[in-house]
Amino acid sequence: MVAALALGACVAGPPPEIDTTPPPLPGEFAFTPDSATGASLAALLPSGDPAFADLSALALSDAPTLAQAAARIxxxxAGAAGAGANRLPNITADASITGTRTNPAQFGGALPPGISIDTEQVAYGANLRASWDLDLFGRLRARERAAMARLGxxxxxxxxxxxxxxxxxxxxVIDWRTLAARQNALQQDLEASEGLARLAGTRERAGLSPGFDRVRAESVAEASRSRIAALASERARIAGRLVTLTGQPGQKVLELLRQPAPDPAQPAAPASLPSQLLANRPDVLAAAANLAAADAELAASAANRFPQLTLSAALGLLAFDLGNLFDDGSAVGTAGGSLLAPLLDFGRIQAQIDASAADKQLAFASYRNAVFTALGDAETGYGLVAAADRELAAAERETASAERAAKLADTRYRAGLSDFLTVLEARRAADASGERAAAARGRAERARVLLWQALGGDQPTSRSISQ
Structure with a gap:
């Protein structure tokens, strides 16, 4: 044993040192809110929308993507349980019946007088065996740590x-509600355009305006109808996407989406710090766990350079007559230990260590990438929320102003103070501004969902995920 330990020490040594210093993070986000708010992260989701509540509940219970994630967990x-079990003794039991037929000629000439050989024998045996790798240098412990890290x-x-x-x-769901708001705005524009067309037709029949005014008003109405019809393809795309996400049939998805929508809301963005991403972002946590697993695998590879001591024992029964199997003389047993030490492996273990070191470097690079991806996503989320809110405010002011201008132009036209072209131009501006305001409101709500995901979203327990 001393010789084996000494020879094993010739190839032993510490694993290579790899710098895994966490990347530095700024003290605050560049697009962080001007002042800290008490808004919660969960408020950024449209939780008050019954369609989102029902669809998300169905998805969490039956979504194919979550089923795949649960299977990976x-x-x-199972891998972690197996790695832990490898550190414990391995106990097995067996029973056997063995028949043997011997040719006396194999012993040469005639046997001495009084000596005979039973050429046919049947042996009955039962054994209890145990073996245990003492893991003196932590190879199995390192593999267990790696398996636990992979579970995390x-x-x-x-x-x-x-x-x-x-x-x-x-x-x-937000896109679906935005389409409904856009259609509502376009429907109002269509009704106003049809009213202008009727007014122009009345004035045409009275000889007060040319027929061209009616034609132009009807073309504006047709443009609104065309935009309304184009929304159907977007609805089909959204419904198909939700079928994929939730694992529900299209009829069920459409039924849930037709539920009444709540009033749109733009909650304030919650304050956060870049350092919180390290604890809240699941992709960063996964990358950190993979790095820990790679570090443990490197330690296990380095431990292969040290001797492995295994204890073994066997206790059994052996008899050549089934009736004598449990007699006192049928008991047999062995006990011993074995020491396996690398002497000349011609670089095999070193190659394993180099591969594990490369895996650790890759895991650290992936971790740094996850950290900076999280940082970039959070900056984008905060910036989009601020920009979308400014856009929405401007779009709402534009809509209010355009509607006032359209009403004023209509009043002046009816009073004979402006021409029909002015009315149409004002109507077109009001129509476009109403749809833009609805789209801007949808982008503001979508930006909050992006910020929710960028800051880490929900952190459920592994048990609830696997369920």
Missing amino acids: EAAR AATAEATAVRNALLAEIAAS
């Missing part, structure tokens, strides 16, 4: 899948 949990990574990745699923459903 169970696979990682699978859990964090499942959380990321869950958050992405909720964000996609929220965005789809």
Whole structure:
């Protein structure tokens, strides 16, 4: 044993040092809100919308993507359980019946007088065996740590899948409500354009205006009808996307989307710090867990350079007559230990160590990428919320102003103080501004969903995900 330990030490040594210093983060976001708010992160989702509440509940219970994530968690949990079991003794039992036929000629010439050989024998045996790798240098412990880290990574990745699923459903519901608001605005524009066409027709029949005014008014109405018809294709795309996300039939999805919509809301963006992303973003947590797993795998590879001590024992029964199997003389047993030490492997273990070191470098690069991706997503989310709110405010002011101008132009036309072209131009401006305001409101709500996901979203437990 001393010789084996000494020879094993010739190839042993510490694993290579790899710098995994976390990347520095700024003290605050560049697009952070001007003042801290008490808004909650969950308020950024349209939780008050019954369509989102029902669709998200169905998705969390039966979505294909979550089922895949749950299966990966169970696979990682089984791997962790197996790695932990490898550190414990392995106990097995067996029973056997063996028949042997011997040729006496194999012993040469005639046997001495009084000596005979039973050429046919049947042996009955039962054994209890045990073996145990003492793991003196932590190889099995390192593999168990790696398996536990991979379980943590699978859990964090499942959380990321869950958050992405909720964000996609929220965005789809918001898009559906935005289409409804755009159609409502276009429908109002159509009714106003049809009113202008009727007025122009009345004045044409009275000889007060040319027929060209009526034709132009009807063309404006047709343009509104065309834009309304174009919304149907967008609805089909949204419904199809929700079928994929939720695993529900199209009829069920459309039934839920037809529920009454609440009043649109733009809650304030909650304040956060870049350092909080390290604890809240599931993709960053998954990358950190994968880095820990790679570090443990490197330690396990380095431990292969040290000797492995295994204890073994066997206790059994052996008899050549079934009736004598449990007699005192049938008991047999062995006990011993084995020491396996690398002497000349011609670089095999070093190659494993180099591969594990490369995996750790890759895991650290992935971790840094996840951190900066999270930082960029959060900056984008805060910036989009602020920009979308400014756009919405401007669009609402534009709509109010355009509607006043359209009403004023209509009043002046009826009084004979302006021509029909002025009325049409004012009507076109009001029509376009109403639809733009509805679209801007949808973008403002969508920006909040993006910020919710960028800041980490929900953090459910692994048990709730696997369920």
